[in-house]
Amino acid sequence: MDTKVKLLLVLIATVCVNAVSYRDYKVYDVVPKTKEDVSILKNLLEENKYIFWSYAVKVDNVVKIMVAPEKKDDFEKYLSSAGIDAKLVIEDVQRLVDAQLQRPVSRSQQEYNWDYYQTLDEIYAWLDKVAEDHPNVVSTFEIGTTIENRAIRGIKIDYKKQERPTIGFLKGGLHAREWITPATLTWIVNQFLTSEDTNVRNLAENVVWHVIPVANPDGYVYTFTNDRMWRKNRNRANFTSCAHLGLNDDMSNGIDLNRNFGYLWMTTGASQDPCTQTFAGPTAFSERESVAIANYIYSLQRQGNLVYYLGFHSYTQLILVPYSHVGGADVLSVPNYGDLFEIAAKGAAKLTERYNTPYRIGTSADILYEVSGSGFDWAKGQAGVPVVLLYELRDLGQYGFLLPADQIVPNSEEVLDSLVEIDRVTRQIGYYHYQNGGQILKTSILLLVSAMLFVL
Ligand SMILES: [Zn+2]
Structure with a gap:
């Protein structure tokens, strides 16, 4: 031949x-x-x-x-x-996979929208376009590259260019198959730039937002090209036979990035077997993606007051509070657990208002399962970020990871509602104040005058 x-x-x-x-x-x-x-x-x-x-x-x-x-x-x-x-x-699971991969034929290819799931290339091209369209507010950044040489990219939204700003960090796509998370974050970025709602404008403009829609680019691409249900990254360094589990050996070509962070690594709810979905890697921070995220968080802390670390996953409709390995009375090992619980509870209640979507709150150990080595536990336990939460987005399992694209927008709308509320409660508790909000200034003057009158 x-x-x-x-x-x-x-x-x-x-x-x-x-x-x-x-x-x-x-x-x-x-x-x-x-x-x-x-x-x-x-x-x-x-x-x-x-x-x-x-x-x-x-x-x-x-x-x-x-x-x-x-x-x-x-x-x-x-x-x-x-x-x-x-x-x-x-x-037939494949029917749902096919439905999710469907592209609208009538729309122009140039037009980015949220009625279908975007590929990594489309998301990255959109980030560039957004930066081009809002040069005074938006810039893109790269926190590192992957083993397959893809950039891990994000977008920064900074309206006020303050010296030491309040900073928020939003991260999606750490688990490859959780497609709703990049879609939600790009939708929210778009709202931050275009919404005319006063609450959304305040949230967008008073915090400097750093958003990474796809924290695991190799895995995300793999879910489009090879295996829709892929969860881990695509590091092949631990390749081995998976015959003992009756699985294809390809299963060993990846690390669960949300078990790879260096806080209580490999203590519970993680595996040392490369063939499992929760393989934590050979050592803590063995993976480029987790290292890049951790370094970026430290750099944000040097730039200003990093108040928020919010991770986005799917599915189950939860807002999780750290730490993921503790339940019952031990939840109080997080010093500001009470605040975080209140912030999450009020955020979830607000989320439910729009479409009556029920969300539960609590630690992963209490309402899901025990986990160690996750990014958000590290952000709290090691990096000491004050407000650290993890969303598990829609749905409750009817479609699971294969959430139909017509739920992207309603899901994102309710999440944005909750972010507005989370920010309101966070400020109310006193984690930070909007620096030059007119209302705060007026209130302060009023208080000062009344105090003086009282003293006189
Ligand atoms: Zn996940």
């Missing part, structure tokens, strides 16, 4: 083999009713034969489990023999 033809065939074969298909994969809702049910499901989770969409296996919690078509019968038989109900909720 001609070498060129051979090469071409190999190339075609590679392309075909690479893209993982979820055709006829099923998703079941399973609700453990007893502690015995929980331990049966936890064993299943560890065996890795089936793909758990969430790791929160607790009594009365809905656990979503994805099952390959050829394992369907085994799965159903096993659960029914254990006396656990499994309700089929998604017949």
